[in-house]
Amino acid sequence: xxxxxxxxxxxxxxxxxxxxxxxxxxxxxxxxxxxxxxxxxxxxxxxxxxxxxxxxxxxxxxxxxxxxxxxxxxxxxxxxxxxxxxxxxxxxxxxxxxxxxxxxxxxxxxxxxxxxxxxxxxxxxxxxxxxxxxxxxxxxxxxxxxxxxxxxxxxxxxxxxxxxxxxxxxxxxxxxxxxxxxxxxxxxxxxxxxxxxxxxxxxxxxxxxxxxxxxxxxxxxxxxxxxxxxxxxxxxxxxxxxxxxxxxxxxxxxxxxxxxxxxxxxxxxxxxxxxxxxxxxxxxxxxxxxxxxxxxxxxxxxxxxxxxxxxxxxxxxxxxxxxxxxxxxxxxxxxxxxxxxxxxxxxxxxxxxxxxxxxxxxxxxxxxxxxxxxxxxxxxxxxxxxxxxxxxxxxxxxxxxxxxxxxxxxxxxxxxxxxxxxxxxxxxxxxxxxxxxxxxxxxxxxxxxxxxxxxxxxxxxxxxxxxx
Numbered sequence: 001x002x003x004x005x006x007x008x009x010x011x012x013x014x015x016x017x018x019x020x021x022x023x024x025x026x027x028x029x030x031x032x033x034x035x036x037x038x039x040x041x042x043x044x045x046x047x048x049x050x051x052x053x054x055x056x057x058x059x060x061x062x063x064x065x066x067x068x069x070x071x072x073x074x075x076x077x078x079x080x081x082x083x084x085x086x087x088x089x090x091x092x093x094x095x096x097x098x099x100x101x102x103x104x105x106x107x108x109x110x111x112x113x114x115x116x117x118x119x120x121x122x123x124x125x126x127x128x129x130x131x132x133x134x135x136x137x138x139x140x141x142x143x144x145x146x147x148x149x150x151x152x153x154x155x156x157x158x159x160x161x162x163x164x165x166x167x168x169x170x171x172x173x174x175x176x177x178x179x180x181x182x183x184x185x186x187x188x189x190x191x192x193x194x195x196x197x198x199x200x201x202x203x204x205x206x207x208x209x210x211x212x213x214x215x216x217x218x219x220x221x222x223x224x225x226x227x228x229x230x231x232x233x234x235x236x237x238x239x240x241x242x243x244x245x246x247x248x249x250x251x252x253x254x255x256x257x258x259x260x261x262x263x264x265x266x267x268x269x270x271x272x273x274x275x276x277x278x279x280x281x282x283x284x285x286x287x288x289x290x291x292x293x294x295x296x297x298x299x300x301x302x303x304x305x306x307x308x309x310x311x312x313x314x315x316x317x318x319x320x321x322x323x324x325x326x327x328x329x330x331x332x333x334x335x336x337x338x339x340x341x342x343x344x345x346x347x348x349x350x351x352x353x354x355x356x357x358x359x360x361x362x363x364x365x366x367x368x369x370x371x372x373x374x375x376x377x378x379x380x381x382x383x384x385x386x387x388x389x390x391x392x393x394x395x396x397x398x399x400x401x402x403x404x405x406x407x408x409x410x411x412x413x414x415x416x417x418x419x420x421x422x423x424x425x426x427x428x429x430x431x432x433x434x435x436x437x438x439x440x441x442x443x444x445x446x447x448x449x450x451x452x453x454x455x456x457x458x459x460x461x462x463x464x465x466x467x468x
Contacts, residue, residue: 109184363443380405
């Protein structure tokens, strides 16, 4: 964070100082909510959770070097006390962002946000110092913490924005007003909470409504609901996609033998070839979105293509590809799942596994509401249509729908199997995997199927899935 005195922070957040001998002392380190991340000069933000009260760690964090605690009650050590810690954190982030000389880039979408954010960050940091959302900390707490990690040297601040309802993105954009806003897609993730894709589009479009006239709205030309958002912004509109009408587009898209996308990148400033290190054709759209942002911020087609070709995966359990010594390839994409990302991952598996046996170890997709049965059935059927050698559906009711879809689509009834839990999946795979097989593991975060990938990578029959 840019250095601020405790007195300045108290004024910004409307707080009262307690047990602070010298209010002119500056916070020079990070702003954190996890006591394990405290470093000398930090400001520790104390939240009261369902199981843990951050205030209980106040003495320990000050002993570890924190300058003060931002909390909702006095704690016997230097503290700034406010009525609402979350609102105070947001106010502090807004103040710091206003003082930064950085260009703010915000993105949202139903699928691919984190992977695209990671691509944007890697492309932009090849040009200038860049701070970006770690992992998928894209909510009302994670976003301001990311913004507060920027320093005076930061030139680009890339922020992922998530939403579970109308008004969420508007709130986040008010905390950290973006100059460039990107909407990737409108899918079915969280459709059970929103009620329909039109409601999801309404929520995602709040991002482009927040942009200034001299800003830029980066919109997916291939998604009608996103493209229609052009009418909701006063900013310049830049379209990306495979459509011929897109300002930034891809031609000659193909996959390498290992399943990595290659294409000719077209931008208004020129063309250049890209071959990505990431796996799956779905990353082409993510790359085009990143390229559109980078073009708007002054990078040439050649600079963008080079950075995209060098970019890797920065976030855990997102198409992490690891080959075991015996030649079995494990694709850990278990961080989260929705119908769009499931389809993309299965297509990537099919491309990677040409000439090899392929396994799709899948679990439920959460928060689909009334669409859950149809969507799980469709994913199971797609696995068979893509000639995935075997679908292993893991878990309860939703997993049974995945398996039933595959069973009904298949010819012999041997294309799929339903197992009760992660350990059963590991036991099955350990008994049947052969050198050269490719295994995809994917489900919603709540299922915790990353444990299957991790157990398969440890090797040996003695390894067991860790209890959750």
